[in-house]
Amino acid sequence: MPLEGNTALDADGGNDSAVAALLEVSSYLAADVEAPAFFGRLSASIAEHTGAGRAAFWRLGPRGTLSVQPGTAGFEDHPHLQEVRVHLGARGEGAIERLLFGDELDVMQGTAPELDAVWRAAGLHEIASSLAAPWRAGDRRFGMVAVYDSTRGFTARDLSLLRMAGSVAGLLWQFRESERELGRTAARLEEAVSARRHLLNNIAAGGDEARRRFASALHDDSLQLLTGAELQLERIRADAKGSRHASNLDQLRSTLRKVEDSLRRLLINVSPDPLQPPKDLNDAIRERLESMRIGAGIEPHVVSRLPGNLAPAIKAIALKNIAEALTNVEKHARATRVTVVTEGVDRGLRVEVRDDGKGFVVAESVRLPGHIGLLALTERVQLAGGWCRIQSEPGAGTKVEFWMPLTL
Ligand SMILES: Nc1ncnc2c1ncn2[C@@H]1O[C@H](COP(=O)(O)OP(=O)(O)O)[C@@H](O)[C@H]1O
Ligand SMILES: [Mg+2]
Numbered sequence: 001m002p003l004e005g006n007t008a009l010d011a012d013g014g015n016d017s018a019v020a021a022l023l024e025v026s027s028y029l030a031a032d033v034e035a036p037a038f039f040g041r042l043s044a045s046i047a048e049h050t051g052a053g054r055a056a057f058w059r060l061g062p063r064g065t066l067s068v069q070p071g072t073a074g075f076e077d078h079p080h081l082q083e084v085r086v087h088l089g090a091r092g093e094g095a096i097e098r099l100l101f102g103d104e105l106d107v108m109q110g111t112a113p114e115l116d117a118v119w120r121a122a123g124l125h126e127i128a129s130s131l132a133a134p135w136r137a138g139d140r141r142f143g144m145v146a147v148y149d150s151t152r153g154f155t156a157r158d159l160s161l162l163r164m165a166g167s168v169a170g171l172l173w174q175f176r177e178s179e180r181e182l183g184r185t186a187a188r189l190e191e192a193v194s195a196r197r198h199l200l201n202n203i204a205a206g207g208d209e210a211r212r213r214f215a216s217a218l219h220d221d222s223l224q225l226l227t228g229a230e231l232q233l234e235r236i237r238a239d240a241k242g243s244r245h246a247s248n249l250d251q252l253r254s255t256l257r258k259v260e261d262s263l264r265r266l267l268i269n270v271s272p273d274p275l276q277p278p279k280d281l282n283d284a285i286r287e288r289l290e291s292m293r294i295g296a297g298i299e300p301h302v303v304s305r306l307p308g309n310l311a312p313a314i315k316a317i318a319l320k321n322i323a324e325a326l327t328n329v330e331k332h333a334r335a336t337r338v339t340v341v342t343e344g345v346d347r348g349l350r351v352e353v354r355d356d357g358k359g360f361v362v363a364e365s366v367r368l369p370g371h372i373g374l375l376a377l378t379e380r381v382q383l384a385g386g387w388c389r390i391q392s393e394p395g396a397g398t399k400v401e402f403w404m405p406l407t408l
Helices: 011-030 035-050 079-083 095-101 113-121 156-204 209-239 246-270 281-296 312-333 373-383
Strands: 052-060 065-068 130-137 140-150 299-305 337-345 348-355 387-392 398-405
Touching (some): 035 156, 052 130, 065 079, 095 113, 095 130, 095 140, 113 130, 130 156, 140 156, 156 312, 156 373, 209 246, 281 312, 281 337, 312 337, 312 348, 312 373, 312 398
Parallel strands (some): 299 337
Antiparallel strands (some): 052 140, 130 140, 337 348, 348 398, 387 398
């Protein structure tokens, strides 16, 4: 059968049809359909544009085996198609590998005879004619796209249309894969963000969970039991008044009181900081500075341009960090003056605590074993998604600066 002469398409008609096919293929991208429906529609339009009775995508498995991708066109009468396997064969050797990826497919008398032989060998005996092209994106091979049983005899133009469809389908598939990957990454990121938020609120609240649980067990169980025992003892003491046990019981009572006192002291030490963040950050800062002025004679200077409506966790972390920096000034700096700047910058809160004290070698001091104030300060802001800079030199004072985004 002559190739081109018999087709109804002229050159322009061929191009039109290729463009129409491509447009159709890419329109599936927008439609959010499941894979089988997607391939079903794609196969049907490829069959239509190449004048084929059937069309299917074959998916390349891990061991070079091709099996049909669910969603075919014209194979309704072939329920066992799913079980058919075609082997790609070693690189350059197998018929499919050579014909498709080696670009050696010849169209003769309306079909590709070498390809027809492959189908028959795989058990698809009723195939009358066929063409196939790689389904790939760049170097990534997904498999092949094949059309069967032409109504008018396949042509070279059908083959180039099929090749184009295979490449576009490859790009689409890659795009869908990246989209799915992106979706998974976004979900993981969302989990990480919420874990971080949780952690951060915990830190801002000043309580680590273990401490809180220990404190409440101490309060609710141990101290209650002790109070119960003391009440019991009181009754026994009343009954035993004047007996030979009286002085021993007095002794026991004073021991129990001492135990209770020491447990209460322990409770105060292990109880986490109160959960409320400061009501007014400015007031809290000024109070702290005032006590430093009275206690250590350090002259305070405040520049406050705080943004309104700070989240409680941000306020709490900011105050914790300012308190740490100021304690350092008081403890280590021998400064005469300290400046605290707070301002809204880049949709975040920037804080600067600066002193004119003796300064220190930053690289050495931030790693001192047992001295974790600056380290904890840095970690808190990093956890909040911000940054921290510590600048100092012996004799040149110290500047601790940090920034946190306003939303966690
Ligand atoms: N404002 C400051 N002026 C001088 N030295 C400082 C200042 N802040 C921190 N340092 C030095 O850095 C060290 C580490 O500080 P930090 O991590 O807060 O631990 P700590 O306060 O428990 O010693 C301090 O021991 C001190 O030597
Ligand atoms: Mg410190």
